[in-house]
Amino acid sequence: MHEAPSSGWIDGRAHFLPVRIYYEDTDFSGLVYHANYLRYFERGRSEFLRLAGVHHTQLLAQDTAIALLSMNMQFRAAARIDDALLVRTNYDALHGPRIVVSQSIMRGDTLIAEAAVEACCISLTGRAKRAPKLLVDAVGAYLDPTSSRF
Amino acid sequence: MHEAPSSGWIDGRAHFLPVRIYYEDTDFSGLVYHANYLRYFERGRSEFLRLAGVHHTQLLAQDTAIALLSMNMQFRAAARIDDALLVRTNYDALHGPRIVVSQSIMRGDTLIAEAAVEACCISLTGRAKRAPKLLVDAVGAYLDPTSSRF
Amino acid sequence: MHEAPSSGWIDGRAHFLPVRIYYEDTDFSGLVYHANYLRYFERGRSEFLRLAGVHHTQLLAQDTAIALLSMNMQFRAAARIDDALLVRTNYDALHGPRIVVSQSIMRGDTLIAEAAVEACCISLTGRAKRAPKLLVDAVGAYLDPTSSRF
Amino acid sequence: MHEAPSSGWIDGRAHFLPVRIYYEDTDFSGLVYHANYLRYFERGRSEFLRLAGVHHTQLLAQDTAIALLSMNMQFRAAARIDDALLVRTNYDALHGPRIVVSQSIMRGDTLIAEAAVEACCISLTGRAKRAPKLLVDAVGAYLDPTSSRF
Numbered sequence: 001m002h003e004a005p006s007s008g009w010i011d012g013r014a015h016f017l018p019v020r021i022y023y024e025d026t027d028f029s030g031l032v033y034h035a036n037y038l039r040y041f042e043r044g045r046s047e048f049l050r051l052a053g054v055h056h057t058q059l060l061a062q063d064t065a066i067a068l069l070s071m072n073m074q075f076r077a078a079a080r081i082d083d084a085l086l087v088r089t090n091y092d093a094l095h096g097p098r099i100v101v102s103q104s105i106m107r108g109d110t111l112i113a114e115a116a117v118e119a120c121c122i123s124l125t126g127r128a129k130r131a132p133k134l135l136v137d138a139v140g141a142y143l144d145p146t147s148s149r150f
Numbered sequence: 151m152h153e154a155p156s157s158g159w160i161d162g163r164a165h166f167l168p169v170r171i172y173y174e175d176t177d178f179s180g181l182v183y184h185a186n187y188l189r190y191f192e193r194g195r196s197e198f199l200r201l202a203g204v205h206h207t208q209l210l211a212q213d214t215a216i217a218l219l220s221m222n223m224q225f226r227a228a229a230r231i232d233d234a235l236l237v238r239t240n241y242d243a244l245h246g247p248r249i250v251v252s253q254s255i256m257r258g259d260t261l262i263a264e265a266a267v268e269a270c271c272i273s274l275t276g277r278a279k280r281a282p283k284l285l286v287d288a289v290g291a292y293l294d295p296t297s298s299r300f
Numbered sequence: 301m302h303e304a305p306s307s308g309w310i311d312g313r314a315h316f317l318p319v320r321i322y323y324e325d326t327d328f329s330g331l332v333y334h335a336n337y338l339r340y341f342e343r344g345r346s347e348f349l350r351l352a353g354v355h356h357t358q359l360l361a362q363d364t365a366i367a368l369l370s371m372n373m374q375f376r377a378a379a380r381i382d383d384a385l386l387v388r389t390n391y392d393a394l395h396g397p398r399i400v401v402s403q404s405i406m407r408g409d410t411l412i413a414e415a416a417v418e419a420c421c422i423s424l425t426g427r428a429k430r431a432p433k434l435l436v437d438a439v440g441a442y443l444d445p446t447s448s449r450f
Numbered sequence: 451m452h453e454a455p456s457s458g459w460i461d462g463r464a465h466f467l468p469v470r471i472y473y474e475d476t477d478f479s480g481l482v483y484h485a486n487y488l489r490y491f492e493r494g495r496s497e498f499l500r501l502a503g504v505h506h507t508q509l510l511a512q513d514t515a516i517a518l519l520s521m522n523m524q525f526r527a528a529a530r531i532d533d534a535l536l537v538r539t540n541y542d543a544l545h546g547p548r549i550v551v552s553q554s555i556m557r558g559d560t561l562i563a564e565a566a567v568e569a570c571c572i573s574l575t576g577r578a579k580r581a582p583k584l585l586v587d588a589v590g591a592y593l594d595p596t597s598s599r600f
Contacts, residue, residue, distance in 0.1 A: 005320035005384050006306050020305035022346055023356070024183060024339045028176035028231050028506075029515035030574055035174065035488035039324045042485070046322055056323070056381045056478075065479035071523045078517065078576045081178050081356045084305050124480055126528045155470035155534050156456050170455035172496055173506070174489045178356075179365035180424055185338035189474045192335070196472055206328075206473070206531045215329035217378065223371045228426045231506045234455050274330055276378045324483055328476035328531050335474065381478050 007047045013142050014090050015048035019105075021083040031078040037113045038071070041103050044087035045117075052138035060124075062132045066099070069118040076111045083107055092144040094136060097121045097128040100147070157197045163292050164240050165198035169255075171233040181228040187263045188221070191253050194237035195267075202288035210274075212282045216249070219268040226261045233257050242294040244286060247271045247278040250297065307347045313442050314390050315348035319405075321383040331378040337413045338371070341403050344387035345417075352438035360424075362432045366399070369418040376411045383407050392444040394436060397421045397428040400447070457497045463592050464540050465498035469555075471533040481528040487563045488521070491553050494537035495567075502588035510574075512582045516549070519568040526561045533557050542594040544586060547571045547578040550597065 008017035019040045027033040045066075046056065059065065079085060086106045093100040101117040121131045158167035169190045177183040195216075196206065209215065229235060236256045243250040251267040271281045308317035319340045327333040345366075346356065359365065379385060386406045393400040401417040421431045458467035469490045477483040495516075496506065509515065529535060536556045543550040551567040571581045 003316075003318060003384070003386060005318035007320075016303075018303060018305035020307075020343075020347075022339070022343050023177045023179075024185065024342060026178035027173045028178070028180045028510075029173075029517065029572070030178045031515075031517065031576060033174055034518040034521070035485045035492070038485035038488065039322070042324060043320075043322050047320075050382075060381070060478075065481075067479065067481065067528065068484040068525050070525065071484070071521075073521045073523075075518050075520065081360070082350075084303075086303060122479070126481060153466075153468060153534075153536060155468035157470075166453075168453060168455040170457075170493075170497075172489070172493050174492060178360075179367065179422070181365075181367065181426060184368040184371070185335045185342070188335035188338065189472070192474060193470075193472050197470075200532075210328075210531070215331075217329065217331065218334040218375050220375065221334070221371075221373045223373075225368050225370065228367065228422075231510070232500075234453075236453060272329070272378075276331065323477045323479075324485065326478035327473045328478070328480045329473075330478045333474055 007050050010051055014088050017044045017047045017087045019085045019087055021079055021081055026081050040087050041115050044089040044103055045101055048089045054135055054138045063123045064121050064132050066119050067122045069120050072116040074114045079107060079112050091139045091142050093147040094131055094139055096130050157200050160201055164238050167194045167197045167237045169235045169237055171229055171231055176231050190237050191265050194239040194253055195251060198239045204285055204288045213273045214271050214282050216269050217272045219270050222266040224264045226263060229257060229262050241289045241292050243297040244281055244289055246280050307350050310351055314388050317344045317347045317387045319385045319387055321379055321381055326381050340387050341415050344389040344403055345401055348389045354435055354438045363423045364421050364432055366419050367422045369420050372416040374414045376413060379407060379412050391439045391442050393447040394431055394439055396430050457500050460501055464538050467494045467497045467537045469535045469537055471529055471531055476531050490537050491565050494539040494553055495551060498539045504585055504588045513573045514571050514582055516569050517572045519570050522566040524564045526563060529557060529562050541589045541592050543597040544581055544589055546580050
């Protein structure tokens with residue numbers, strides 16, 4: 001059976017997700033349109049959670065979605081049509097409603113982009129709320145023990 | 151004051167919405183990525199409704215969204231970065247939950263794309279439901295009196 | 301090694317590609333935004349070509365991209381966040397510059413969407429051109445022997 | 451005649467572009483999908499250039515596109531379907547290939563998002579190159595005279 005989309009894999013504290021570059025990802029410059037890297041980063045964060053046992057549908061059933069507070073991105077090299085990229089995701093810290101994530105995108109040994117992300121659990125009315133136990137339990141084992149960002 | 155985004159204008163039964171082509175709209179072939187024309191068609195349908203007095207937030211407050219049933223598209227010519235396009239939208243028929251729309255996209259005198267669209271009112275659980283009175287009242291005056299598509 | 305994105309698999313004449321639904325794919329109705337199905341269909345057509353031995357970069361090196369002429373889509377059921385979909389792609393006919401493809405998207409046994417697609421080889425200046433030998437050789441074995449659409 | 455898409459307006463050093471939120475912009479949380487703010491920021495940068503006399507097609511004719519080096523974004527409040535937003539863009543500095551831009555998005559008096567952007571002129575092969583005279587002449591009058599970021 002080959003029927004499930006890949007959720008990537010976890011190695012130590014880091015999650016890795018392969019991403020292919022399609023027509024939809026490029027722009028007329030021939031390179032990947034910069035905003036699309038945020039889509040790949042979000043796929044990485046979502047697949048990490050999936051492998052750790054949390055689906056967005058479960059969060060939704062607890063009136064919870066994840067919204068971004070800030071994102072600091074560096075675009076290091078350009079990706080192109082047909083490229084096979086690898087998204088690395090580390091959940092570094094989780095405190096109350098806030099989540100700190102560090103991510104990168106590689107093509108082989110070439111660093112394509114990096115992101116430092118702060119996110120937040122929200123209710124579907126848009127208000128910040130503590131991360132549900134489901135999320136804390138799933139991500140807890142992967143946090144950075146030396147993190148002092150909060 | 152120039153602060154509102156343009157909702158285009160209605161001329162007879164037809165609505166017209168100007169659309170600019172940006173980086174985000176193109177792909178590495180140098181042309182507009184085909185799926186993006188569906189975004190412009192949807193903007194046209196939404197702005198027609200807005201000028202006719204219906205906002206999606208009002209429909210939402212009545213547990214109504216609009217989902218597509220079918221779309222028959224012809225791509226006639228290519229659009230490129232910086233192009234100024236004009237989306238024409240006609241609401242042709244409205245019957246129970248179903249909505250029939252015909253649309254085209256022009257660049258000056260050049261036909262870029264055409265679409266025959268069937269849509270449907272749904273509740274947010276995804277079930278078909280009759281078009282709310284709000285929608286019927288707003289669109290009624292613009293329907294095609296000769297339409298016999300239902 | 302798990303480092304490559306999946307290109308799906310070919311079974312008989314048909315290619316199958318698993319696709320996961322992310323935040324980026326949905327809209328405020330809670331369902332997948334309709335234009336995004338065109339992105340999955342395009343991924344399916346591209347991965348079929350990749351497995352058959354043709355990369356877009358190779359076509360590009362021969363001044364060839366693939367543009368759509370028409371697309372007839374039926375939206376049969378709604379997909380949602382976290383869904384695992386399967387895109388089926390059949391290349392049915394190839395004649396001069398024109399390519400005929402039929403596609404569907406399933407979630408388990410549920411038909412989500414279908415598309416009848418006509419595409420065309422173009423040069424990067426946007427003109428139609430015969431399909432390069434590379435493409436004809438790769439796709440030839442998978443065409444529909446009973447096709448009489450041209 | 452109402453046929454041109456709005457390019458917004460320039461007031462002092464700042465450019466303003468109205469943007470409407472459509473189905474395509476939202477996700478299942480009911481809010482605007484975060485990566486889409488980068489699309490509005492890019493539209494703002496492009497329309498500023500257009501009003502200042504530079505079209506991407508002209509840059510392209512000089513083998514120049516604009517790629518991002520870094521982007522530091524703060525998401526301050528959520529936007530929703532039907533919202534009318536206003537993108538403010540300031541070109542602060544231009545030095546060799548590099549461009550520094552500061553941007554914000556408002557909904558009325560509410561700050562939705564802010565971005566500090568570093569971009570770079572590239573050739574279509576992806577290499578950094580000095581900003582063409584066309585660009586320097588157009589943007590020069592709007593730069594921040596106190597900028598010392600380089």
